[in-house]
Amino acid sequence: MTSSLNGKTVIVIGGSSGIGAAVALAAIARGAQVVLAGRRLMPGIDNGVRSEPVDVTDSASLQRLFETVGHFDHLVYTSGPSVRAKTLIETDLDEAQDNFNVKLWGALRAIQQALPFLHEHGSIILTSGQLGRKLAAGQFIKTVINAATEALGKQLAKELAPRRVNVISPGVIDTPAYAGLCEEQRLAMFAKAGGALPVGRVGQAEEVAVGYVLAMENGFMTGAVIDIDGGGQL
């Protein structure tokens, strides 16, 4: 069967690392032309994959990205900040606002700037996270950003139709998001988090990437939130 991504153009904002980079590889394997976007990328083409710099906190930078790429078929948004778990009372709210600015407001800015260029039968895939519905003390920033992202995905699936909008909700995934921990701490955290799951381990970025590919390829899927979390919500 020919992939519905064959010959399509996919922009992955957050494609410089982790889940976004894995989505890019999965889309390329399905025949898509992929544009990776993130702050640390330089403009250019490497092994047939195009890179463009973008800072999602800056509307002008997003506008430049979409004007440079032109018409495209699918927008994947995986940009996310590094968030430290803290209780509300310990939290610097300016710092919390910066976190919202990258993941939630960044997605809103990106979608607004993307719409003139996004094919009317194309799609948008946002990224939430299991803490959006799995509540834990000290995690209010991730909970609120992820819950809002899921609500936004459903609302925009109505508003932007016939374009489709879906959300992927990852559980704990072994990505550079945890690079701030030393190896020993990281492995201990993964062992503890994974051991508490029905599948007995944390996930890999490639396992989450297949959800984005499904959401891009399946023309009957919109307004969905897909949990890929090893059973973390159970």
Ligand SMILES: NC(=O)c1ccc[n+]([C@@H]2O[C@H](COP(=O)([O-])OP(=O)(O)OC[C@H]3O[C@@H](n4cnc5c(N)ncnc54)[C@H](OP(=O)(O)O)[C@@H]3O)[C@@H](O)[C@H]2O)c1
């Ligand atoms: N890994 C997990 O366990 C997990 C669990 C639940 C949800 N998630 C969510 O999944 C998404 C991807 O996470 P990941 O694990 O793949 O993390 P990651 O490897 O740290 O990737 C984060 C991405 O965000 C981009 N980014 C950060 N600030 C940006 C900005 N101002 N402008 C543009 N891009 C920006 C980074 O690119 P540059 O540095 O190049 O800008 C990078 O590509 C995030 O939304 C995260 O909250 C992850």
